[in-house]
Amino acid sequence: MAKAKSAFVCTECGAEYRKWQGQCSSCQEWNTLSEIRLASARPGGSATTGRAGYAGDLSRDIVDLSNVDLSEVPRLTSTFAEFDRVLGGGLVPGSAVLLGGNPGAGKSTLLLQTACKLAQQRQILYVTGEESLSQVAMRAHRLQLPTNGLKMLAETSVETILAVAEREKPEILVIDSIQTMHLEDISSAPGGVAQVRESAAALTRFAKQTNTVLLLVGHVTKDGTLAGPKVLEHMIDASLLLEGGADSRFRTLRGQKNRFGAVNELGVFAMLEQGLKEVKNPSAxxxxxxxxxxxxxxxxxxxxxxxxxxxxxxxxxxxxxxxxxxxxxxxxxxxxxxxxxxxxxxxxxxxxxxxxxxxxxxxxxxxxxxxxxxxxxxxxxxxxxxxxxxxxxxxxxxxxxxxxxxxxxxxxxxxxxxxxxxxxxxxxxxxxxxxxxxxxxxxxxxxxxxxxxxxx
Incomplete structure (x- = not known):
């Protein structure tokens, strides 16, 4: 039986190494290398075909740049003007958006408010891996949100989530959170480098293929950076950070990376009993x-x-x-x-x-x-x-x-x-x-x- 191949990835900068070493040569950080298992080649695939069972003319996938359609992709509103501003004008179909923040900042609250309001006109699938369905329903009731039309799923298996998404065909898929997701063929625990990396890759691949908006929730470490491998930021299209302590009424949503809008855009929200409310005039x-x-x-x-x-x-x-x-x-x-x-x-x-x-x-x-x-x-x-x-x-x-x-x-x-x-x-x-x-x-x-x- 062939030995499974593995590599070591730095959780700070995403650099890969064949062997473990104490210090990352790229970012000079110590004890940041974690082992991941590399996917083996599928039967029937080869280095020349590139995809399993595909031996046709590869040139049919090549398109001249001058022939690419320049029509603007219609954006979906998030029902929050401040959220749309940070996104660059709204949600882009087929995009992957990562929303990070400290515990209690309001990540789940913001996405639940968005999902409940959008579910009145669009197909939304909200996947929760940290809370039960009753907990999410209690929060929605406390925030006085419309709950009819929003499809919920309490699951942490990426394979099951993708199977349900293939059947339901949602326009927007919310994953709360990416650190709780896991793939069956990866032996490491959820939240590890390998699980977060491969789970995000599988979900992003599904979003690109089906033109689905993917919203991921990510945790933040003690120093304020996004938990998980740095390569996760390279996979997604937009990385947003929701900042604000538990003792503050106001939350700031800042764009750190955005392929569809301005970077370092700032949106301001106020945390009230009815959830997050956007602030129209932050200067005041x-x-x-x-x-x-x-x-x-x-x-x-x-x-x-x-x-x-x-x-x-x-x-x-x-x-x-x-x-x-x-x-x-x-x-x-x-x-x-x-x-x-x-x-x-x-x-x-x-x-x-x-x-x-x-x-x-x-x-x-x-x-x-x-x-x-x-x-x-x-x-x-x-x-x-x-x-x-x-x-x-x-x-x-x-x-x-x-x-x-x-x-x-x-x-x-x-x-x-x-x-x-x-x-x-x-x-x-x-x-x-x-x-x-x-x-x-x-x-x-x-x-x-x-x-x-x-x-x-």
Whole structure:
């Protein structure tokens, strides 16, 4: 009997090796290699035919690029405008979407609300592997959702799920969650590298062949990354992350990968007794400020996907009692904060080497772009001087190592968003300054950090 072939896959980066080794050569992580069994060749197949029993003319599958149909694929709405925004306009038939998040973030709630509403017009199959059917029914009743028309299946065997899906022919297939699924011919336990990888591959293959929308739920590890092999992200078309702690009312849905829309698009939801409710104006939530302006508080405009969002950044600078002052940043990169403080010392003339610096972006928003540099520095200066900044002031701009203020993308839209929310002054890079300022707003263009400090 032939020995089953196996390989070792890194759970962090997806690199494959023939033998086990302690450290992955690609990502340099330790003890991340897991063994998977490789599928053996089926009888009747060969290296030349490529598929079992297929010996015809392979050239009939080849299509010239100029002859490909360019007609746009109609999208299916998820009944949530914020969900559709992150997806790039809706659900694409034949696509595989992975929804990840911490326990209690609302992944199952969001998909159950979507499935119940869509089941009134479309064929939906909801497969639950973690909860019983009665638990799902109790949640739907608590959320006051329409339950008629939604077909449910409590199963963890991928073969059984595919057989039922072949018979029912759903337009949308929901799998909750991929870590509980397993294939019979793989000996490892559910949730392992081999099971997650092969189960996702089989379900994605079915979705592509039948033009079915596949929605997968994935768990998140302690460090916030998606559990399972990294290769899972390469199989799917869109990877979404639902963020928000159990103590917060609001949840942010961020697109990390999307073949049909913009990456890093952000959707905001509020967790209520009736489930998740979309937030039409996220800027109004992140700007819940106090009546009396405090030193170190400033509003900035960040660009999330295809829209600007106003968020508040707070800085606290205090004299350090330690030999090595602390630098704590929540919502921005801590290394970038250290770099900006060095620029402030060199080109702004303000020394913070003996001060503890704490920075926080209100609302739990994670700022991934450099347009927050100028706002961060001005908030630090405000706290250092113990002088409050005007409440009607908004700031954005990238700060270079030589102290110059560099332009950022979509500057005109950022200024228009700030004017819409009633801000009267804006400090922006000179290259982003409009030819004509919005009515009632004073736009102050700056070239260097020293110019921005003088403008205060």
């Amino acid at each position: 939530i992140f700007l819940s400020r106090q009546e009396e302006q405090a030193p170190g508080s400033l509003v900035m405009v960040v660009w999330e996907g295809t829209r600007p969002i106003l968020v508040e950044v707070q800085a606290l600078v205090d004299e350090s009692a330690l030999g090595n002052p602390r630098r704590v940043a929540v919502g921005v990169d801590q290394n970038r904060l250290a770099m900006l403080l060095a620029v402030l010392n060199r080109h702004g003339g303000l020394f913070t080497g003996d001060q503890d610096v704490f920075l926080n972006v209100v609302g739990g928003v994670k700022v991934l772009e450099t347009s927050a540099d100028l706002a961060v520095l001005l908030a630090v200066v405000s706290s250092l001087q113990n002088r409050a900044l005007p409440k009607e002031l908004v700031v954005f701009g990238e700060v270079g190592l030589s102290g110059e203020i560099r332009p950022v993308p979509s500057g005109q839209e950022r200024i228009a968003e700030a004017a819409k929310h009633g801000f009267l002054r804006a400090i922006v890079p000179r290259a982003n300054a409009p030819k004509q300022s919005p009515r009632g707003m004073e736009v102050i263009p700056v070239d260097k950090l020293s110019d921005a400090l003088e403008a205060l």
